[in-house]
Amino acid sequence: MTCQVWTGWHGLPAAARGGTVALGNLDGVHRGHRAVLAAAHSARPDLPLAALTFEPHPREHFRPQDPPFRLTLLPAKAAALAAAGCAHVHAVPFDAALAGMEAEAFCDTVLHEALGARHLACGADFAFGHRRGGDVAFLARWAERRGIGLTVVPPVSDAAGPISSTRIRRALQDGYPDRAAALLGRDWEVRGEVFHGDRLGRELGWPTANVWLGRHLEPARGVYAVVAVLADGSLVPGVANVGRRPTLGGDPETRLETHLFDWFGDLYGQEIGIRLHRFLREDATFDGLDALKAAIASDAARARAVLGA
Numbered sequence: 001m002t003c004q005v006w007t008g009w010h011g012l013p014a015a016a017r018g019g020t021v022a023l024g025n026l027d028g029v030h031r032g033h034r035a036v037l038a039a040a041h042s043a044r045p046d047l048p049l050a051a052l053t054f055e056p057h058p059r060e061h062f063r064p065q066d067p068p069f070r071l072t073l074l075p076a077k078a079a080a081l082a083a084a085g086c087a088h089v090h091a092v093p094f095d096a097a098l099a100g101m102e103a104e105a106f107c108d109t110v111l112h113e114a115l116g117a118r119h120l121a122c123g124a125d126f127a128f129g130h131r132r133g134g135d136v137a138f139l140a141r142w143a144e145r146r147g148i149g150l151t152v153v154p155p156v157s158d159a160a161g162p163i164s165s166t167r168i169r170r171a172l173q174d175g176y177p178d179r180a181a182a183l184l185g186r187d188w189e190v191r192g193e194v195f196h197g198d199r200l201g202r203e204l205g206w207p208t209a210n211v212w213l214g215r216h217l218e219p220a221r222g223v224y225a226v227v228a229v230l231a232d233g234s235l236v237p238g239v240a241n242v243g244r245r246p247t248l249g250g251d252p253e254t255r256l257e258t259h260l261f262d263w264f265g266d267l268y269g270q271e272i273g274i275r276l277h278r279f280l281r282e283d284a285t286f287d288g289l290d291a292l293k294a295a296i297a298s299d300a301a302r303a304r305a306v307l308g309a
């Protein structure tokens, strides 16, 4: 299914208007988000399904000094929304003007005039507008006045409570990518462009494709069994380190370095995805390169065992 991403809400063409619109930040597009999308679609299967999300995430706008926390940046979010059936993704720019818009003005100008929404869907805790002044009760009254349908979806829960982006972030920070995957409904994936490092990896016998975490959440530092998704879509198992290379003196920024098993070639400049599958051990400071090499060899063997590779 093709999905179009709209990064502005002014002057949308007719084809991008008049659908069912699922509302939310939707970071991660987790199982709870997908329940909202499914409910939106089944309420009005005759209409194209759209998701309305904000870019940057409002928290990135209000608290730019906070550490990065995103589960999905826009391209990955849009891909997950497309896979969940969205024909359109409206990544509404969250700037000072939008932050200052009252809930009623947001409904009138963005939802009604710009998007021509015919049906709306959101989670029960959705809040929006200046100082989060609009809630689901407000939205229900507004939609009724306009003759627009609204589907409010209760949270999807597991034994520990409602599924949320916050719980998924905590699981990743605590080194439980498997728990995060259960909540997401898929492995968590970091996407980035492979950059040139110090070329030490190949000397050690373990070349690693490096990507910066950038605005992604920093998961627990350490070693993971991973699956890499290459630009051509192929999946390659590997072992990765999330960290700042304390053995080599330490880096100012955290990188994700992946060695791909039984793979040879050039990845520089390629956009790749790295799916964290299992946490293997914490980042360590080794006493020299030989000790580091031996640790990587044993990490690789464990990752192969975990992945059956």
Ligand SMILES: Cc1cc2nc3c(=O)[nH]c(=O)nc-3n(C[C@H](O)[C@H](O)[C@H](O)COP(=O)(O)O)c2cc1C
Pocket: 197, 198, 199, 200, 201, 202, 206, 207, 208, 210, 223, 239, 240, 241, 243, 244, 245, 246, 247, 248, 257, 258, 259, 282, 283, 284, 285, 286, 292, 295, 296, 299, 300
């Ligand atoms: C599986 C794996 C585990 C690693 N574990 C550590 C570690 O615990 N401590 C550390 O300082 N560096 C660790 N590294 C990072 C290496 O220092 C890094 O891959 C090497 O310096 C190559 O750097 P380059 O890509 O810039 O050439 C690990 C790398 C891999 C692939």
Ligand SMILES: Nc1ncnc2c1ncn2[C@@H]1O[C@H](COP(=O)(O)OP(=O)(O)O)[C@@H](O)[C@H]1O
Pocket: 194, 195, 196, 197, 198, 199, 200, 201, 202, 203, 206, 207, 208, 209, 210, 258, 259, 260, 261, 262, 263, 264, 265, 266, 267, 268
């Ligand atoms: N099996 C492999 N796993 C990861 N990268 C590989 C592999 N084989 C070749 N490469 C290439 O080697 C580069 C990593 O080599 P490395 O010596 O660690 O250099 P750098 O310091 O630039 O990361 C990767 O970016 C990729 O282009």
